[in-house]
Amino acid sequence: MVNTPKYDEAVLQVLDRSSRFRSCREILRDLDRSHSCATGPPSLSTIYRTVHRMSQEGVLDTIQSPEGERLYRRCGTPVRHYHLFCRVCGEVEEIAQVAEIAAVVEKIRCLSDFAQVDHTFELTGVCPRCL
Amino acid sequence: MVNTPKYDEAVLQVLDRSSRFRSCREILRDLDRSHSCATGPPSLSTIYRTVHRMSQEGVLDTIQSPEGERLYRRCGTPVRHYHLFCRVCGEVEEIAQVAEIAAVVEKIRCLSDFAQVDHTFELTGVCPRCL
DNA sequence: CGATTAGATGAAAATGATTATCAGTACCGT
DNA sequence: ACGGTACTGATAATCATTTTCATCTAATCG
Structure with missing residues (x-):
């Protein structure tokens, strides 16, 4: 190089x-x-x-x-957290780390033949103000 | 109207x-x-x-x-499935419905004050060919 | 009826993020 | 020094999406 x-x-x-x-x-x-x-x-x-x-x-x-x-x-x-977006106004609520998600990812990592498996998990909804 | x-x-x-x-x-x-x-x-x-x-x-x-x-x-x-993408070549592997994810979404739906909560869950990795 | 009008439509222009192009430049080994 | 290769910046091109605007359509009112 x-x-x-x-x-x-x-x-x-x-x-x-x-x-x-x-x-x-x-x-x-x-x-x-x-x-x-x-x-x-x-x-x-x-x-x-x-x-x-x-x-x-x-x-x-x-x-x-x-x-x-x-x-x-x-x-x-290291610190992973998720977001819950409002589909209408775009407001974001933070969701703390969820152990189950990490477990699922780990399971998939083992079952599949892919390496360096990572994930994104996004949540959407409609916030109280927009309802 | x-x-x-x-x-x-x-x-x-x-x-x-x-x-x-x-x-x-x-x-x-x-x-x-x-x-x-x-x-x-x-x-x-x-x-x-x-x-x-x-x-x-x-x-x-x-x-x-x-x-x-x-x-x-x-x-x-109703039918939901996920994808595991190769970050290098873009190849896609299908991942079947995972019950734990649905459970987590359901839990978040209950805890938050958002309505119509939905989710996306994406997996990335490096496929065997690209390793 | 005919006029009015809110909403729907299509064509084209505008926008915004991303990618490609290309000329110029810095660095490495010879 | 020289040649080659990879990085850079400016600009143009691309692509999905949104906006604009003139036109059309159908329901409502006089």
Whole structure:
């Protein structure tokens, strides 16, 4: 390999500051603010390329937001929690870790021949205000 | 009300033919083929408007495909199954209904004050070929 | 009846996220 | 230095979706 990506480390640092999934725009906004890159923040193109490559390599996990954005998070981020979205107004309620889900994932990991099995679990509903 | 939507019924019929989630383009393709609308198939705009309204009303459920399309299905469609995606090549393995997931969703439905709680559960991993 | 009007529709433009293209540049081994 | 390879940024292209707007349709009122 001739050249190593310049911003991998910075992107991972941003992601490691939070256990939430982040969009490419959020990542850029954070890099802009934190001035953590000597030569200035990367372009949006580079961030897209970086997170895409990293998620192919298994370094990042990705989910789709209800709005259609792709969100990224470092694999193996320990604290896991779920979200209950209101389908009408988009309000979010946090749901704590559920042991049964982890058990199911573990079972599937054993039964299937896939490696590095991870999961997303999303809940939707209609919040009291929108009923 | 002065005028009622002309294509609601046709869209629901298409969705009821399958338990899978369908995209707007798929719905249009099916309507095109089946010639079930007397005055010809609706425009893509109308399908987008129809499924958006119906999902706001709680008639349809929606998920995001890994490719970023929004997919729709009639609420209460009984057979549910999950997918295990390969993060590298995109290959899909079907996972049968898992009772524990339904139980967890039911528990959350009871604990929260949200109505019409639904869920998506997606699994990712790396398939044997890509390892 | 005929006028009015709210809602539905289709075509096309606008939007927004993501990807592809391409020219320029930095780095590595020779 | 040189050639080659991979990274970068700017821009254009793509794709799904939403918005706009002019038109149409059917129910209601005078």
